[in-house]
Amino acid sequence: MSVRQRAATWSLWLCGVLAVVITVSAGVGPVRIPPAAVVKILLNAVAIPAGIEVAPLSVAGTLQLPLPAITWQPAFAFPVDATEATIIMQVRLPRILLAATVGFALAAAGTVMQGFFRNPMADPSIIGVSSGAAVGAVAFLVVPAAIPFGLGLRGAAFFGAVLTAFGVYLIATEDGRTPVATLLLAGVAIQAFLGAVIAFLQLYSGDGLRAVVHWLMGHLGNAGWTDVTITLLIVPVLFAILLAYARDLNVLLLGEEAAAGLGVAVERTKRILLAVSALLTAAAVAVSGVIGFVGLIVPHMVRLVVGPDHRVLLPAAALAGASFLVLTDTLARAGATEIPVGIVTAALGAPFFLYLLRNREVHAL
Amino acid sequence: MARRFSSISSGTARCTRCERSTPLVVDDVSVDLGGRRVLSEVSLTAEAGTLVGLIGPNGAGKTTLLRAIRNGIEVASGEITLTGQSVPGLSAREIGRRVATVPQETALSFAFSVREAVAMGRHAHIGRFEAADETDQAAVESALDRTSLTELANRPVTDLSGGERQRVLLARALAQATPVLLLDEPTASLDINHAIRTLETVRSVVDDGTAAVAAIHDLDMAARYCDRLVLLADGEIVAAGPPSAVLTSETLETAFDATAVVSQDDVTDAPRVTALPGVDEGDASDTDG
Structure with missing residues (x-):
């Protein structure tokens, strides 16, 4: 089976899984709606x-x-039933679709970052994107006057993320070369610094503390169709660019020296991969807050199943990430009181990751 | 001038031109690293069908020269041309279609199959939005066959022995189907059996029309398999020419600072180098280290 066929087979299969997960999730909530009714309501929304x-x-x-x-x-x-239709179309579906898009974006960016850094612990936040977004969002919640150009919460988070990624890249670049080890260390240092800024802002957040903590834990609760539309427009475009570089990413796994010998323009490829994954993560974090572990463990789990070839791994991990976040967000809102989805992903993800680690499956990429 | 894989090379249109110009010309090249001159006015030519051996002590600049050829390092002065075109003017992809490198070692720690790893050699031949076509597949299968890896093709590279991995790297470079092949100590970590097999494969590829430059530590092997040798020491060429002219007691003493006797091997008729314990400082430099 050729690589393209394998990629297509896995993608179709995982799209099927995602469809089932979405249908089940749409039925879960204070008002239980049977799957058959959900399917009918969703199909009614299809327009030609x-x-x-x-x-x-x-x-x-x-x-x-x-x-x-x-x-x-x-x-x-x-x-x-008209009430059920309203619940699904106006309340649950935007949230589910947002979860799917965010999970898709985080898992895709995580896959690329792990390959790029040749480091199994890399995730989308490694170059400071999430911390940057958090500073933007927390600054908006605590001192709205500090945010220029009338940016909203999402805009502030997005630009905080992009600015941070760009800053980390500039710090780590010398003479047109960006060694990944320097990038990694610069990212860690900037994350620590921004962590201090966030902690300081939290101290003086007063009544805003609750909103700040809520945002930092990651949430999909106030999703509306606007968020869904915007992310659904941005994410697929960025993902397509990453997919076009999947073969370069495979070759980069061999090391930069070997990749250059095989005809990869190493520094340019790294710049593109870094910029696109940073934008992808920023778009996700801006609408959902900091959701950990999706970008770290989903690529690992999928790599165990489909292998290291990014032409198959990248779409498979992204689709699995979408299902994973819809599922965890369903758990987050299924209880009597809703909990931030970031807690659920970390609480489920970390033990599972440790299980993989102990079974000697995840030692390298 | 028969060119290897010329029948299946995807760059056939361009190669009418390659065939007329010398695959590799290094002209008066100097390289500085960290303010220190590591290569000084080095010149060498590799015609199609010749294997040029780079010999010399550690730190002589062999690897630096190989890196400079594939644009991995900036040249301070002089010019390197690949199939008639100056290297700094070529894109990474164009260089990848002209030069293949067999590195000393590389990260092969991912569970790609042998065939997938070898197919990465085709990277420069496949457009961003294209998939591998029959030409690419044929080049991969031919490279697997030449390196006797066909039977291991579906095994993950992580399961292979050191010698087998080295063959994967050679096969990857052969799949690249370039007019110039560079080898950086391809036999350094191999046992005698694997070393001979590797050099026999390289020799047969060269005989089919590839121009190859190999940095080799083992002087006897270099003498046996190379058409010409270039002896480097401290970034300068000490001697260049046929093995018998380059491997003399005098040149070896200049380059390696070691006393050596050169005789003729009874079996291969190639020059044989026997290093003797140094008379001064008791520093017995071995020819293999």
């Missing part, structure tokens, strides 16, 4: 393009421009 309508649009009052607009028509019309 019915035709193109040319609506005249007046520009500047005088000029009339014909603007093509696609008209959509629902594909199905199953009889469903």
Whole structure:
């Protein structure tokens, strides 16, 4: 079976798993909805393009421009309970889709970071992205006046993340070369420094402390369709770029010297991989807060099953990450009181990781 | 000038030109590392079908020269041309289609199969959005066959012995199907059987039209398998030419600071070097270290 076929088979299979997980998850909550009803409600939401309508649009009052607009028509019309439909479409589905997208992004970025650093402990936060996002978010919650350009909570977190990643990269770069060991150490040092900033801000957060702690633990609770739409637009594009570099990532595993000998433009490839994974992580963290362990353990688990070839591993890990986060977020909101999903991922992920470690499966990448 | 894999090389259009120009020309190249001159005005040429051996003591600049050839290190002065084109003007990918390197050792600690590891040699031939085609697969199978790895092709590289791993690295370089092949002490960590097998494979690839430059520590092996030798010491060429002209007591004493007797091997007819304990300082430099 060729690599492409293997990648396609695993992806299809994991898409199926994700669909099942989403269906089950949508039924869980204070109001239990049976899976059959969930499927009907979800199918009712599927729309197909019915035709193109040319609506005249007046520009500047005088000029009339014909603007093509696609008209959509629902594909199905199953009889469903209106309350249940509202619960699923307005409350649960945005949250589930956001969890899936965030899990997808974190697992993809984690896979790339582990390969990039040739280090099994690498995860998306290794170059300070999560700490940077946390500083942005906490600063917004504690001293909103400090955030320029009228950025919201998500904007502040996103730009904090991107700025930090860029700063770590600049610190670790000398004469156009960025040794991964320097990058790793610079990332650790910056994380420690930003940790101090976050702790300081928390001390003076007063009434905002609860919101700060809530954000830092990672949550998907206030997901709305806007968040879902924005992340669903950003994440696939960034992921496609990473996928285009999957073969380079395989060759980079052999070491930079060997990769250069095989025709990889090492420094340029590293810059692209780093920038795209940082953006991917930033997009995820900005909408969900710091959710640990997804980017660390999901790539490891999937690597054990599908092997180290990134052309198969990257899509498989990303899809598995999506299912994993939907599942853990379902657990997080299934109890009497909701707990931040970051607690669930770490509480489930860490013991499982230790189990793998003790079984001598995860010693290297 | 037959070129190895010319029938299956994906760069056929470009190679009408390669065949006319010398695969590798190093012209008056100097390299500085950390402010110290490590290579000084070194020149060498490798024609298609020749194996040039780089010999000399540790720190003579053999590895530095090999790195400079594949643009792994900046050249202070002089010029290196690959198939007629100056190296600094070539992209990483273009260099990867012209030069393959067999490193001394490399990280093969990931559970890729032997075939997958060898297929990585095709990286420079496959476009970003393309998959490996028949040409690539044929080059991989041919490289596995030449290095007797076909039977191990589906085993993970992590399960192999040191000698087998070295063959994987050689096969990867052969799959690259380049006009120039560089080898950095390909036999340094091998037993005598694996060392001979490796050099026999290299020799047959060279005889098919590849130009190869190999840094080799074992002087007897170098004399036996190379068409020409270049003796480096302190970044300078001490002697260059056919093995019998390069391996003399005088040149070896200059380069290695050791007393050696050169005789002729009864079996291979190649020059044989016997190092003798040093007379001064009691520093018996071995030819193999």
